[in-house]
Amino acid sequence: MQGTGIEFPPLVEGVFLCRLNRFEAEVEVEGETVRVHVPSPGRLTTAVDPGMPCFLAPTPGAGRKLPYRLFMTRPGGHWVVIDSLVANRMIKQMLDREGLPGLPAGRIREWHSEPRWGHGRFDFEVIDEEGIQHLIEVKSVNDAEDGVARFPDAPTVRGARHLRELAEFQRCGDGRGWVLFVVLREDAAVFAPHRAIDPDFAEALGDAARAGVEVWAIWSDIGPKGMWLKGWTPWRPG
Template sequence: MRLPSPLVAGRLVKRYKRFLADVLLDDGREVTAHCANPGSMLGVAVEGAKVWLWEHGDRKRKLAFSWELVEIGGVLIPVNTTNPNRIVPEALDKGVIPELSGYGEIAREVKYGEGSRIDLLLSGGRRKKPCYVEIKNVHLSRTPGLAEFPDSVTKRGAKHLEELSRLADAKQARPVMLFVVQRADCRRFAPAADLDPAYAKALKSAASAGVELLCYDCEVTTSEVVLRKALEIDLETT
C-alpha cells in the first residue's frame, strides 16, 4: 500500500481528543493534524517522537494535515488504523497470505450476524466454503519482539469474535480473525490480557470454537506499507 504524499516530518507535541495531534514541523511551523486512530495509542503517541504528516491540500477538509507515521525506538509505525483494510486485499492479490488463497471473489463490508459487517468476504474459486475475514490493526509492543492487541478495552472487538464464533458453530462458513501488525520488529503476537481481559478471554474462546487466527507483520517505509510474513500467535501466556 502506497502512503500518501508528500509527507512532511516533525515532532509530536501532543495527541488529544482522540483524533487531533499537535506537531512541530521541521520547518518551524506548529500545526494540528487529524489522527485516524480511535484507540489509546499506548506506546505510539509519545511526545517528542519523530512523526510524518500528509499535507493533502484539500480545502474542503477542516485540517490540512493527517498524521501517517511515527518512529519509536528506530521503528517506523503507521498510525492510521484503516490501513490494514487496504493492505490485506493487496496482499491477497499478490498471494502473500497462503492461508487465504484459492478464492475467486472479494467483497468488502458485507452485513452479517447481528448488525455487524465483515471486513472481507472471500468466496468462489476452488474453496468450498465462503471465508469471513475480520481484520484488526496492531501497533502495540511493550515487550521486545511481542505484538499485542488491543491497546485499550474494545467491546466492539469482543463482539466481532462472538459473531465469528457463531459462524464457526454453524459450520457453513470459514471464520478468520486476521491481525495486521503495522511494524517490522515483532516475532510473535499475544492478546493484551492486562489491558482487556474480556477480549483475551473471547479470543481464546473463539479459537476453541473453530475461528482461525492469523497474524502478519508489515515492512514499513516512508513511502509504503506492505504485508510481509506470518507471526507466531501465543494464547497461553495471557
C-alpha cells in the same frame, strides 16, 4: 512496487507535541504548531510521545478542517504506522495477489468489503473456488512492548462482539471465520492479545480460536515509502 504491499503517499516530517483528544493532536511542522487528525481510535501509548519524530500525510479534499493526518511515528528508531486504514489496504492486496494462509489467491473466486452477518458487518467476505464463504475481521496493531505486538491498546466492546460472532459463524458450519492482526510496526516479532487492557477481548479471542476461527498475525517490512508483506504467523491460545 515489488511484491505484495502498498505505497505510502508523500509524507511531511514533523515533531509530535501532544494529543488533544481521541482524534486530534498537535505537531510541529517547520517551526509552526499544526493541529492534525489522528486516524486511530486507540490510546497509542507506545506509538506516540512528545518530542518524537512523526510523519504526516496530506488530508484530501478542499476545505478540510485539518490539513494533515498523523501517518507514522518512529519511536526508538523503528517505524510505526498510525493510520488504521493501512491494515485493510494491506489485506486487499493480499486477497488480490498473495491470498491468505492456506487459501492462495488462485483459489479465491471473489471477495467483497464490509459484508453483513448477524448483527453487524465484518471487513471482508471471500468466496473460494468451492463456494465456501469466509468472513474476515481485520485488526490494526500499533502497540508493542519488549518485542511483543499487542491488541487492543484500549478496551473494545465492539471487537469482542465481532470475535464472538465469528465463533458463532464457525460453529454453524456455514463457512470459515478469520481474524487477521496486521502488525503496523517493525520492532515486534510476536503477537499476543493485551489481556491486561481488555481481558474480555482476550477471552473472546481464545474462544474463537478454539471454535476453529483462523487467527493470524501479518508481518511486513515497513519504511517511509511503503509497507511490503514479510509473512504471517498463527496464534494459538496458551
